[in-house]
Amino acid sequence: MGVQKTTDPAILSSLRDALRSGVDMATGGAIGFSGGVDSSILLCLSGGKLKPYTSGFPGSADIASASEAGELMGNPPAIIPLDREYLRKAAAAIRKIDPTITQQEIGYEIVLYSILDNVRQDKVVTGQGSDELFYGYMAFRESPSITNEGHLQKLHTRTIPREEKMAAEFSKVLVTPYLSDAVIQIASETGRDQNIIGNRNKAVLRDLARFIGIPEEICERPKKAAQYGSLVQKELRHVP
Helix, strand or coil: CCCCCCCCHHHHHHHHHHHHHHCCCCCCEEEECCCCHHHHHHHHHCCCCEEEEEEECCCCHHHHHHHHHHHHHCCCCEEEECCHHHHHHHHHHHHHHCCCCCHHHHHHHHHHHHHHHHCCCCEEECCCCHHHHCCCCHHHHHCCCCCCHHHHHHHHHHHHHHHHHHHHHCCCEEECHHHCHHHHHHHHHHCHHHHCECCECCHHHHHHHHHCCCCHHHHCCCCCCHHHHCCHHHHHCCCC
16 A cells, blocks of 8 residues: 555654654653654654553563564663552552543553653653544544544643643653644544544544555554553453
8 A cells, every 4th residue: 555645745744843842852752652652753754753652561562562563763772561469559649630630531540650650751741632633533524423623622722731630740741743733733634534544543644654664564464553552442341
């Protein structure tokens, strides 16, 4: 499958600019890395200046995928192993930061929390916003009537403010290149039909990944939400 018309040079330069304005590439930073297309694009655009970190339970899909992707890209991730005792402490800490958080939200925020808790770098890059902007969720494919407006509103009013507070607890700064003004503008001009093509979602980003030389196995890797790929959501059922 070749590079499609959706590969826009503007998104490449906008993502690179947003990344480099958020992280001093002379000193580098950390990146939460799942081995999926979103974080792989940012890792590639950093030119090796970001250190990837992957959080999850031993044997989880995220650790396996990130380890494979890191090897393919020549930048293997540092693994942050989780256990049930850590989940208990992290969940309690996150609830103090946001008492309104749901159990589902705790599942994916623990992944970010554990990275913030373990990295030495001051700047932590995430792929936050890519799924909302470029139609990455399965619900978009399954229900054509669903728009991304509600997802974007939740992201900006609940998720990002909470995650910025989490980062501040560790004296870290989150860098979210997909949420730069330029990238948001480009995403608003593409839309569902350019991002969902048959069973492919996030076609714009998958084509971009291929265009910049990311291995095919990563370009077409299906999305697995962080709380499931890390096994956090499953293990939370055993945590009081």
